[in-house]
Amino acid sequence: xxxxxxxxxxxxxxxxxxxIVTSNFATQLFFSYFKELVGKEVTVxxxxxxxxxxxxxxxxxxxxxxxxxxxxxDQDKYPHMLSVRNCFIRGxxxxxxxxPQDGVDIDILHDATRREARGG
Amino acid sequence: MASAxxxxxxLVDQIISVITNDGRNIVGTLRGFDQATNIxxxxxxxxxxxxxxxxxxCDLLPGLLSNALIGSLVQNSxxxxxxxxxxxxxxxxxxVLGLYIIRGDNISVVGEVDxxxxxxxxxxxxxxxxLKPVIH
Numbered sequence: 001x002x003x004x005x006x007x008x009x010x011x012x013x014x015x016x017x018x019x020i021v022t023s024n025f026a027t028q029l030f031f032s033y034f035k036e037l038v039g040k041e042v043t044v045x046x047x048x049x050x051x052x053x054x055x056x057x058x059x060x061x062x063x064x065x066x067x068x069x070x071x072x073x074d075q076d077k078y079p080h081m082l083s084v085r086n087c088f089i090r091g092x093x094x095x096x097x098x099x100p101q102d103g104v105d106i107d108i109l110h111d112a113t114r115r116e117a118r119g120g
Numbered sequence: 121m122a123s124a125x126x127x128x129x130x131l132v133d134q135i136i137s138v139i140t141n142d143g144r145n146i147v148g149t150l151r152g153f154d155q156a157t158n159i160x161x162x163x164x165x166x167x168x169x170x171x172x173x174x175x176x177x178c179d180l181l182p183g184l185l186s187n188a189l190i191g192s193l194v195q196n197s198x199x200x201x202x203x204x205x206x207x208x209x210x211x212x213x214x215x216v217l218g219l220y221i222i223r224g225d226n227i228s229v230v231g232e233v234d235x236x237x238x239x240x241x242x243x244x245x246x247x248x249x250x251l252k253p254v255i256h
Contacts, residue, residue, distance in 0.1 A: 046228060046229070046254070047228075047254040047255055047256060048139075048141075048143060048228060048251055048252045048253060048254045048255075049252055050139075050228075050229075050251065052229070057126065058125055058126040059125070059126065060125035060126055060127075061125075064125075064126050064157070065126060066126030070231075077248065077249070078248065078251065079169075079246050079248050080137075080139065080145050080167075080169060080248065080251060081137065081139075081229070081231055082237065082241055082246075083137070083233050083234050083235075083237040083238035083241055084137055084231030084232060084233060084234065085232065085234050085237070086231070086232040087229055087230060087231040087232065088126055088128060088131070088229065088230040088231075089228070089229050090157055090224070090227050090228060090229070090230075092225075092256075093141065093228040093229075093254050
């Protein structure tokens with residue numbers, strides 16, 4: 001996966017379409033990154049300690065996440081979502097997103113974030 | 121951009137289960153929502169989870185039946201589920217709320233309720249600690 005492509009794409013998007021001028025590139029970077037993970041199996045841990053595993057269906061600019069075929073990691077302790085198979089998780093309550101092993105290329109991510117930090 | 125973002129369009133007029141930041145679980149029909157995840161819920165009710173046993177039909181039972189004692193009786197299968205449901209309030213209580221608007225800031229999860237699965241849930245035997253509140 002080549003994140004430098006996303007980097008360029010994001011910059012041009014912001015210039016061309018004048019989307020949220022104040023949007024910072026770092027958010028855009030992770031938004032793009034999560035979009036690449038769509039279809040993969042992830043575990044989302046929330047700030048109330050609930051952890052939900054499912055297939056990543058979509059992400060938006062707030063990093064709200066939609067999961068399909070969800071199951072709560074500790075169902076005995078948290079039976080609150082037993083009848084839920086698809087869910088929407090508000091980005092503001094996400095603590096961690098645990099990625100699949102093959103969904104992470106640390107070197108590329110390092111490079112891209114450094115570039116962001118330098119200001120493009 | 122984000123053409124197929126995770127909006128709530130697909131859930132409108134469906135039954136959803138909302139978990140709020142203070143750990144409450146509200147189930148109802150989604151009537152509307154906006155950018156900030158503010159939502160309008162119709163015919164909603166709250167599901168209150170607890171691990172405590174609440175005595176009904178109390179006059180027939182000695183007042184000294186404490187929660188701890190009942191808990192241990194249940195664990196040792198000394199009393200049957202039938203008896204439990206007769207003398208104790210159901211595990212998950214449902215409080216009718218009606219039409220509710222929930223501010224997006226207070227929403228953690230919006231789940232699409234699978235009605236078939238939900239009908240199969242035995243709420244009277246479901247016991248759990250309440251969810252923890254979200255700590256930012």
